[in-house]
Each structure stands twice: as C-alpha cells, then as structure tokens.
Amino acid sequence: MFGRLTLDALPHSPITLGAAIGIAVGGIVVVALLTYFKRWKWLWREWLTSLDPKKIGVMYIIVAFLMLLRALSDAAMIRAQQAVFAADPNSPISPDMFQQVFSAHGTIMIFFVAMGVMFGAFNLIVPLQIGARDVAFPLLNSISFWLFVAGMVLINVSLGIGEFSPAGWLAYPPLSELAYSPGTGVDYWIWSLEISGVGSLLSGINFLITIFTMRRVGMALMKMPIFVWSVLTSSMLIAFTFPILTVSLTLLALDRTLGMHFFTADMGGNPMMYVNLIWAWGHPEVYILILPAFGAFSEIVPVFSRKRLFGYTSMVWALASIMLLSYTVWLHHFFTMGSGANVNAFFGITTMIIAIPTGVKVFNWMFTMFRGKVRFATPMLWFMGFVVTFTIGGVTGVLQAVPPIDFQIHNSLFLVAHFHNMIIGGVLFGAFAGFTYWFPKFAGFRLHEGLGKAAFWCWLIGFLLAFGPLYILGLMGAVRRMDHYDPSLGWQGLFIVAGVGVAVILLGVFFQVVQIGYSIWKRKELAVGPDPWDGRTLEWSTPKQIPEYNYATLDAVSTRDAFWAMKHSHHEKAEPKYEAISLPKNSGFGVYIAACAFVFGFAVIWHIWWLAAVSLVALIAASIASTQRQHTHRIIPADEVAETEAKLRGAHV
C-alpha cells in the first residue's frame, strides 16, 4: 500500500528531527496566521494564481531567500564539523549525515537559490526593460514557477521523511546506483531536480520567445539593455542544456527503479557516460547562472558612474562567445578520466579561451567607471567586491585548466575554493547588487544603506576567511567531502579559520535580514521616487507603483538607454492617448499541475505505484485541461487606464 514507506522513514538524528519539527511548526504557524486573519482568498487570488510576472518574480525571490537560509545552515554544519567536531567520535553530525549535508548544501544552493534568484530577476526585470506588458506565455510561466516550488518542497520533505542523497550534488555513479546507495536519498535528489528542471526548461523557452517577439517597437536587438542580452544568452543555454540534464537524471532513475544498466558497475554499464552527460549540462549551467549576474553589473556600473556603458557591442559579443564556448569545455571537470593527452589539451585550451571574453567584460566595466562620477552606494560595493573575488576565482580557474596541474588538485579543497569564488563572488554578489539596485523600483522605498554596507563587508571578509584557507589546504592535498582529516597533518588551524569565516558570513546574512526588516519598518523615511538612482533603462520610467499592465502606452523607442534619452530630450511630450489593455486572467493550473508532479515524484521515490499512476493520470488531465481554458484574458477599458495613470502619476497627466 505504501511501498517502501514505513514509520522507519521518520528522522532518527536529533538535528534532522529538530529541523523537521522546526519546518513543520513554521508551516503550521503560517497556516494558522493565514486562517486567523482570513487571508487565504487574498493569497490565492493575489499571489498563488497570479500570472503577473512581477508577482511571480517576487515569489521566486522569497523561495530562493528561504532556501539560502536552509543551505547556509548546511554550510555552517559542514564547517562546524571540520573545525570543531573533527576529532570527536561522538560528533552530533555522523559521517552518514555529513554526506547528506554537503549533498543538500550544493544541490539547494545551485538549483533553488541561484536558479531561483535568477528566474526571479528574469520575471521582474525583463518585461519592464523591453517595454512589454507581459511574458510570451503567462500560464506557462506560472507552471514553471510552481514546478520549481514542487522540486523545492520535495527536497525539503526528505528532511522529515526518509533521507537525502549521500552522493554529492551531482550524484556520480556507481556510488549513486542502487548497489551502493539503496536508500531513498538519491531518488529524492533525482525527482526534485527532474521536476524543477522541467520548469527551468519551460522558463528558458518562455523568456527567449518573450525577448524575440515582445520588445517595444524600435528596440532592435542591439538596442536592448545589456541585462536583457544576458537573459537571452542564459536562456539559450537553458533551452539547449536542460534536456541533457533531464536525460541524465532519467537514465539514472531507470537504473535505480527498473534495473537498467546505463551507469552500473556491471553488465556493461558506463559510469563515465553519466559524468560526461551531467557536465555537458553542468558546465553551461555555471554560465546560465553567471551571465545574468554579469548583466546586472552591466546595468549597475553605468548608472552609478553616470556614464553610458563602455563597449556595448563588445559586451554583447562577449556574452555570445561565452555562451558558445561554454558548450565546449565540459571535460575539464574530469581531466583525470584518462581520455588522453590530445583530448585533455583540447578542453584545456577551450577553457583558457573562455577567460578572454570574460576579461573583456571586466575591462569594460572598469572603463565605464573610468572618469565617471562614481557613487559608492551598496550595489557598487558589491560590484567592486565581485571584481576582486571573481578575478581571483578566474585566475585559479585558468590554473586548473592546465591538465597536469588539474591532476594534482583534482577533487581537492582547492577546487571547492575555486568554484565558491565564482559562485559566491560572482552569482551571489551579483544577486545582492541587483537586489539592492532594483528593490526600490518594486517596493517604493530603498534598503537601509548602513546595514547594507555592514552586510557587504561581513560577506567579503567572511568569504576570504572561509575560502582562503581552503586554497592552501587543497594545495597541501586535502581532498574534499571528508568529515575529518588526520590530526597529525596539522591542518586543524586552517579549518578553524575557515569556520570563523563562515561565522562572519552568517553575521552578514544576519545584517541582511535586519536590513530588510528595518527598511520595511522605516519605509516612510526611506521612501523614494520612481527613479531613485537616475536610471537609464525603461523600467525606471514607470510610475512609483508599477501598474499591473506596466506601460499604459507603447511608444516607440529609438536608442539604447531609452529612458535616459527621454529624460534628456527637449521635445514636449504629447498628451498620451490610452487604449484598452488586455491582460491574462488568473489561473490555478500552475498550482494544480505542480501538485500532481509533486505527488508523482513522491510516489515514485517510495515505490507507491498506485499513487504514481493516479497522479500521472491527474497530471496529464490537468495539463490537457489547462490548454482548454476559455476567456483567458480580461480587458481593462481605456478610461480605467487613464484613471489609474492619473492616480499613479499624480498631476502629471
């Protein structure tokens, strides 16, 4: 009846039990509050079923922020184990749990933090920047978001029911095969990524079509804001690599559930095939995450330097060449596979080449600042922190692109330090910079500067403290993913420094949480106008409170930095003529479809076949029903638009 699911699946360790109870209690409190204040209808109508990309974007950011806290606590546990409990056989973190913790940390950080932040930014910024009212496929957008949530919930359910994968964030076989990981952990990993991965793929397609077909009249491709270019290239990567992820996960699932032999150690299986497939997705994935961060910095630097972006065309070409080259480097993740000197040399060289367009971008940002009137506001601090850390990470990356050197430091903490350099210093700093920069556009007030700066310095110093020692340890031969190292090695001091570093980072996160809370509390004092930074791109031309249709009139644009040109043109603006606007109605299908997918994933993980069949049929039925909707749009009449505009823009109209 319940497949593999028995009472034994409940957590045994006090830490997991505590976390599971914490999440459950938190959930009950939220439900109770919603019921008490009778907010369910409001939540359903205004948020959960909304097809407005601005709201979907906000929900992505909230989920990603919660997951950041979850995965950070995983990181803190890894560091605590290595710094404090390494010599303690009675450590509260058992070796088995340690494996699950580092697997969960990596998986959640990449798939539910970095990807979530990125899709949040796509939703919030892209339609506004291209001067559109919506994305190309509004319902599909909602389905993508809810599939992302379904995957997120599934991975967190593993905390309370069953276990999580012990096989690292990419679950290399044969370790991740049934023979060596017989529990449900790897299955949780597979299905949570499979479900959210389909959502990501659909989002990638959606934003490509949005950018291709919905730009404002006059906005040629080479007149698009550079952030839109970064989303375009990133979505291109999503569209052509996420299918590879889907295949790799499916084949592993087939091995585990149907007894196939793709990657098993026997019967002709080929584990290295998996490693090739997963990195053919995985390396482009790195660029999927970093390109939008580059895009955000390319918006921030000109605004805070009061100059137009230096070398726009070369920036676009750099994005495009990074996009293409990122498909050609995957083998550098496993030079040690033994594919021979020529193959390794090829991938080593392509890896070094990819540093060139990246360098072009860094220099362009520098030249944008050169002779500009630079304001050192928080977003700009994040940018400068990024340049320093990202350059260090780039240099250590190019170092590892040399196969003989890679053989020495393969799978060591040196590598761990390198990719954290890229992902914290690049993706995360980019996300924080963008968050501070765009926050006032959507909230109507800015974030407190002092607390933001405190958070930045904690992050930067904490980051250097936490990962500097790992470079040294890696060079000395410390292999990654160990819960303790022999004391005679004399490495303990460096692990303690790294532990202190994480504590400083946590202090930074504390400041960020306080910053958000404090800014909401003091929102009257921190209130700003619709264009607080003297922006250059279209999103800053909307009124302080962005109407749900974004733009009342769709006037043609003629230049890059269209809003800057508008502000500085001397033409008298003609009296706007309003027309009726059609917007998509709410739809609950995103929630329904994702709920079916969640149940299906859960049922397959636990081998509850009848439930899997039922939920699969429900999933198909819901998908078909979602295409049969009638009257999907509602019309806002012209005089209502005029009324809203008059209200939002004050006496202006």
Added chain:
Amino acid sequence: MNEAVEQKAVLHRTTIGFWLYLMTDCALFASLFATYVVLHGSTAGGPGSRQLFELPTALTETLVLLISSYACGMAVLAMRRKNVRQVLIALAVTAVLGVTFLAIELREFITFSLDGAGWQRSAFLSAFFTLVGTHGLHILTGLIWLTVTVVTLLRVGLTDKVARQLTLFSLFWHFLDLVWIFIFTVVYLMGVAA
C-alpha cells in the same frame, strides 16, 4: 491593440515557441542517441544488435510512420481549405497508423523481453529500450494530443484555435517521423550491418 492583431501576435509567438520546444527535444534525443552509440557494444555477453534486429519489422514501422505523416500533411491541407470532413478522415488515418506503429513496436519489445533480451540484460539493451521507447512515448503523447484536438474540433468546429493546435500537432508529428528516420538508420540499419 485590437483583437485581431493581438490574436495574430499570439499565434506567431506560439508557433516560434513550439519550434523552439522541438529544438530542445532534439537536444534530448541527441543525448539519448549519444548514449546508445556509446553503449552499443556493451552487451555484457548477451545478444547484440545483429542477433536481435529484424529489418523487415523496422522497415514496416518506418513505412507505417511515413504514411501516417503523409496523412497528417493531408489533414493540414484540408484544414486550409476549411474542409472539416477531409480533415477528420485524414486525421483518422494518421491515428490508426500511429496506433499500428505503436503496436508493432510493443510486439518487438515483448518478443525481445521474452527471449531473454529485456532491458535488464545489458547496457546495450537498456539504451535500446530507452531510445526507442522515448520515441514511442512521444508518439503516444502525439496520439493523446490528436484525440484532444479532434474532440475539440467536433465540439467547437474549425476555429482559429483548433487550426493552430492542428498546425502545431502536424509539426510535432513530422518531427517524430524525422527522429524515427534517425533511429531506423542508427539503430536498425547500422545495427544489422555492424
């Protein structure tokens, strides 16, 4: 923006969006083909492609699918002429041939499994069942889609929305035909020749 312009824009977007989806499906099949080619020789002492595959069966499948694709093309042509009766006849032929194809494939799968050549036997057979089976699942999805479209067509007539569905379906169906040509070549022809 008036209704007709809006409708046209949506149609345009959906069509390019669907083309893009087909390209992502190409990436999916490409990964499966790569896996199959790598694992082709990994028979683990079990039967290989030469012993298993029978070209007449595969050729029959190919012809059935090609004719089905032709019928699907006829349906679209009839749709352009607004001839609902011909659309329905052509789609019925498409569906019957699609089901026939699936039946032949299923029979082949069952025969292999009963002969001790199931997907658990070797990496080669896992890859074979998965590649060909994924194509088969796509065909099944297409048949469900076709049924839904026909039901809608009978209910509301040949509206713009139904016409759009039909156009997209035909794209999908021809695409699957193309994938099958690759399967026929790489799996069956080269498998028997190897």
